[in-house]
Amino acid sequence: MKLFGIVLALLVSATVSQARQKCGVEMWPKKTLADSEATKVLAEPIIEGRSIAQLGSRPAPTRQQIQTATKRFAEETHTYRTRAYVVGYKLEADGDYHIVLGDPADPKKTMIVEMPDPACGPFQYVNLFAGLRAQFDKQFSPPAAKFRPLKKPVLVTAEGVGFFDFCHGGRGAAANCFEFHPVTSLVPVPLKK
Secondary structure (H helix, E strand, O other), X not given: OHHHHHHHHHHHHHHHHHHHHHOOOOOHXXXXXXXXXXXXXXXXXXXXXXXXXXXXXXXXXXXXXXHHOOOOOHHHHOEEEEEEEEEEEEEOOOOOEXXXXXXXXXXXXXXXXXXXXXXXXXXXXXXXXXXXXXXXXXXXXXXXXXXXXXXXXXXXXXXXXXXXXXXXOOOOOOOOOEXXXXXXXXXXXXXXX
16 A cells, blocks of 8 residues: 555656646746735736727837846736637647637737646646636637637637736737736626527
């Protein structure tokens, strides 16, 4: 029985280690709410009514500012709520769900929102991240490495913590590379009857 316990512990350790190996590295504490400012950010009132076009037009920090920042930028200290269309999604190499949202008033204006891999975030958010992904999988289908555009976009209300990413050509990125990272809620809007 003791040998079984040792083998089980080694298997669990290897599984966690493999999950951690695929986790992202750039600004990872901010992206997963593991930074020292996350609790304060989540305690702030949600900012409502910003469109994808508005969020994507905010002035962005430079790459150097992003690389050297020791604190969140002002836009990253809030959770936002917006209504948008899910237009497509994929699974990133770091395990995140990469979801592209389109502005209902101007579908060419898009923005990325990300759902981190629960194994890559802090313990207190494992259930949040796992629940969001399970809900997403049920509503759409689990993402694959290849981007999957939706034939018919789905209207959702999305909430997430503001985040400026490096502009690296990610599919669906806003002009200023502003994202919700992480998403904290993604709920389909019921169709009117």
